[in-house]
Amino acid sequence: MTTAEDAARLGLxxxxxxPPLRDYVADVWRRRTFIYSMARFKIESENxxxxxxxxxxxxxxxxxxxxxxxxxxxxLPSNTRPPHFVEFLLIGVFVFEFFAQSxxxxxxxxxxxxxxxxxxxxxxxxxxxxxxxQRFLQFLPTVGIMLVFLLASGNRPQLHWLLIVPIFALxxxxxxxxxxxxxxxxxxxxxxNNFLPFLTRFFFxxxxxxxxxxxxxxxxxxxxxxxxxxxxxxxxxxxEFLSLARSALLAGDSYTIDERYWLFAGTWSLxxxxxxxxxxxxxEERYGRVD
Amino acid sequence: MSTDETQVxxxxxxxxxxxxxxxxxxxxxxxxxxxxxxxxxxDRRSKVLRGRGKQMRTVHALKGVSFTAYExxxxxxxxxNGSGKSTLMRAIVGLTPxxxxxxxxxxxxxxxxVGAALMKDLSGERNIILGGLAMGFSMDEIExxxxxxxAFSGLEKFIDLPMRAYSSGMTARLKFALAxxxxxxxxxxxxxxxxxxxxxxxxxxxxxxEIRDNAGTVFLVSxxxxxILDTCSRVIWLDQGTLVMDGDPEEVIDxxxxxxxx
Numbered sequence: 420m421t422t423a424e425d426a427a428r429l430g431l432x433x434x435x436x437x438p439p440l441r442d443y444v445a446d447v448w449r450r451r452t453f454i455y456s457m458a459r460f461k462i463e464s465e466n467x468x469x470x471x472x473x474x475x476x477x478x479x480x481x482x483x484x485x486x487x488x489x490x491x492x493x494x495l496p497s498n499t500r501p502p503h504f505v506e507f508l509l510i511g512v513f514v515f516e517f518f519a520q521s522x523x524x525x526x527x528x529x530x531x532x533x534x535x536x537x538x539x540x541x542x543x544x545x546x547x548x549x550x551x552x553q554r555f556l557q558f559l560p561t562v563g564i565m566l567v568f569l570l571a572s573g574n575r576p577q578l579h580w581l582l583i584v585p586i587f588a589l590x591x592x593x594x595x596x597x598x599x600x601x602x603x604x605x606x607x608x609x610x611x612n613n614f615l616p617f618l619t620r621f622f623f624x625x626x627x628x629x630x631x632x633x634x635x636x637x638x639x640x641x642x643x644x645x646x647x648x649x650x651x652x653x654x655x656x657x658x659e660f661l662s663l664a665r666s667a668l669l670a671g672d673s674y675t676i677d678e679r680y681w682l683f684a685g686t687w688s689l690x691x692x693x694x695x696x697x698x699x700x701x702x703e704e705r706y707g708r709v710d
Numbered sequence: 711m712s713t714d715e716t717q718v719x720x721x722x723x724x725x726x727x728x729x730x731x732x733x734x735x736x737x738x739x740x741x742x743x744x745x746x747x748x749x750x751x752x753d754r755r756s757k758v759l760r761g762r763g764k765q766m767r768t769v770h771a772l773k774g775v776s777f778t779a780y781e782x783x784x785x786x787x788x789x790x791n792g793s794g795k796s797t798l799m800r801a802i803v804g805l806t807p808x809x810x811x812x813x814x815x816x817x818x819x820x821x822x823x824v825g826a827a828l829m830k831d832l833s834g835e836r837n838i839i840l841g842g843l844a845m846g847f848s849m850d851e852i853e854x855x856x857x858x859x860x861a862f863s864g865l866e867k868f869i870d871l872p873m874r875a876y877s878s879g880m881t882a883r884l885k886f887a888l889a890x891x892x893x894x895x896x897x898x899x900x901x902x903x904x905x906x907x908x909x910x911x912x913x914x915x916x917x918x919x920e921i922r923d924n925a926g927t928v929f930l931v932s933x934x935x936x937x938i939l940d941t942c943s944r945v946i947w948l949d950q951g952t953l954v955m956d957g958d959p960e961e962v963i964d965x966x967x968x969x970x971x972x
Contacts, residue, residue: 425732430816434813538823538885
């Protein structure tokens, strides 16, 4: 009898192997309290050292909106802007910020917690999930600010505002998927974390955040526009989420969207999440190694 | 089990205890530059481009180590600096891949090494909660054990400070207190107790004996022969990556000391 058979008979597992996917996912699910607690504790500790403390959760997005409002509202006027531009911009900046933050944080979640990974035994998948959860918890107050701002600027509350709940739920799932994929890639190839700021900036300027993709590239004044760019945007997940959020919150013709966006965004979210779970699990034994 | 070339007399396997870790002819090789620097991904690539392989050297850190650890074993691991002790421990946890051979374990062990705090920005209290949750305890179980853990670590006065403010001894105490709650599993202590003061060392040695009595398994890497004599039921002596001796603590330590004094 070989040692391997001996070990299997005794119920021992090969070190450096990984548990079956089903057991692994169950293991991660059992640690959901960890994911939530870690997210909460990190938010607290990040703000602890500032004298304004938890106020920063609200202050940061407000300042962000102020800067972008100043730049794109006053300094750089443009004719590719939809009505309600300020609301349009605010939703764009806030919603995008969550994506950018959770992508960056997810990518670093394994490398930044090396000491934890090397000491204790637990399914590593909880780390990227906790990182995204943290950003999501920080995102929720900004949604509140967004709604307050909409009311303050004279928008009447509508029943379809509630659509942001499923939209942001899908958005969270999408970001988790992206974080899982990125965390594994960054564990293999650390340089990726240096590229992430450029990638998020690229998406910031190409996704319609301070301009409307439809107004800029759509057909108007007799030109046929750039149908290819519109087509690409239709399948670009961040653009889909932004359009969905804007259509849920803002009234007017320029904010009606293609109903298929729900299908596209849903497919992106669930598809990327499922792939991310599988992809991350495949290298479970690899995380925390130094070489 | 495959036999290896070194003639090590393994102790008689106990009949009534289950094996929890089987180390089967394990080899670990590192690729290093002759300057002593471990190659990074970029270095490796440039080597390929320039076609110079001469500076690359392979360090054979473990050369065919085999042994079986049973439940209720507390195994002292001794050897000179660079003999492969830590590499072996990291291989058992799965942090260092084996180049040949395999290691089987009943559960994924916790590894306590000297050094970094778990989450240095969070307070000791938060580290205990998150560490406990990560190890699979429920919030209720952690609450029930929380006071014990704090009392054991002796850090009552500092428990709400962020861990980056802790000394290395304090960090080690908190980590040990936390990791040793899980009494029925495999715990690897790699020199972590050496930074603790005498009082803490005595307390943690008592805890190790307790774990052993509760069907747990402990590996203790230490240069303090007294610690090992006080806590271990078996000692493994590594030298230059090979297992020199495996057996009764007093016998192995005597032989080790004799070889050191030569």
